[in-house]
Amino acid sequence: MRDEEYQADQVAAYGASGQPAVAARMTPHLRITQVGTAAAAASVLAAVGALVTFPRFTTATASGVGWGAFLLVCAVLxxxxxxxxxxxxxxxxxxxxxxxxxxxxxxxxxxWWAHVASYPVAVGALFAAMAGCAAAGWSATAAALMALSLVLLLGGQILGAVQYVRPEGPPGTVPAHMRRLLARERARQEAAAAIVERDTPQPGDAPRR
Known part of the structure; x- marks a missing residue:
C-alpha cells in the first residue's frame, strides 16, 4: 500500500498518538500471525499423537521415541x-x-530475537521428523503424524514465528517515513553542531597562526 492510497481518516492528525494508517496496513500481518499460531498449536497436537501411536516392541523404539519427543519440544518452542x-x-x-x-x-x-531463534528450531524439527519417521517406518501412523506435525510447524514458523514487530511501523507508511526523515535530520544537526563546536575557539585559547 502506497502513501497516496491511504484514506484521509487513516492519516493521523499532527501530534496524535494513534496511527490509523499503520494499523490498517498491519492488520493483515496480525491475522497471518494468528493463523501461524493456530498452525503451531496443531503441530503440537500432531506431535503428541505421534508419540502416543509410535510402534512399541521394536529395536528402534527408544531412538524413535526420542526423536518424537525432540520434535514435540520443537513444536512447543x-x-x-x-x-x-x-x-x-x-x-x-x-x-x-x-x-x-x-x-x-x-x-x-x-x-526480533525470537524470530531469529525460530530458524534453528525449524531445522531441528526437520531432522527430528525425518529420523523419527525412519525409525517408526514410513507407512506407520506415527510417521504420518510426524510428517503432519512438521508441515504444521513449518507453517507456524513461516506465518507466525518470523513475523516480528517493528515499533516504528512498517516501511511505506507516512509515520515511518516521517520518523526516518526526522532521525536523519536530527543526526545531521548533531553532526553540524559537533563540527561548529570543534572549530569554535574556546575562551582563553591561544589564537591559531
Whole structure:
C-alpha cells in the first residue's frame, strides 16, 4: 500500500498518538500471525499423537521415541514463539490505534530475537521428523503424524514465528517515513553542531597562526 492510497481518516492528525494508517496496513500481518499460531498449536497436537501411536516392541523404539519427543519440544518452542509474536502484535496494534499510551518497545526486542531463534528450531524439527519417521517406518501412523506435525510447524514458523514487530511501523507508511526523515535530520544537526563546536575557539585559547 502506497502513501497516496491511504484514506484521509487513516492519516493521523499532527501530534496524535494513534496511527490509523499503520494499523490498517498491519492488520493483515496480525491475522497471518494468528493463523501461524493456530498452525503451531496443531503441530503440537500432531506431535503428541505421534508419540502416543509410535510402534512399541521394536529395536528402534527408544531412538524413535526420542526423536518424537525432540520434535514435540520443537513444536512447543515454535508455538511459544508464535504466542510471543502475537502478544507483541496485539500490543503494537493497540498503540497504533491509540488505545495504549506506550509503544511495543517492551516486547519488540524479544520479538526480533525470537524470530531469529525460530530458524534453528525449524531445522531441528526437520531432522527430528525425518529420523523419527525412519525409525517408526514410513507407512506407520506415527510417521504420518510426524510428517503432519512438521508441515504444521513449518507453517507456524513461516506465518507466525518470523513475523516480528517493528515499533516504528512498517516501511511505506507516512509515520515511518516521517520518523526516518526526522532521525536523519536530527543526526545531521548533531553532526553540524559537533563540527561548529570543534572549530569554535574556546575562551582563553591561544589564537591559531
Amino acid at each position: 515454535v508455538l511459544g514463539i508464535c504466542v510471543l509474536q502475537l502478544l507483541a502484535w496485539r500490543q503494537a496494534m493497540a498503540w497504533w490505534r491509540g488505545e495504549r499510551a506506550t509503544g511495543p518497545r517492551t516486547l519488540a526486542p524479544f520479538s
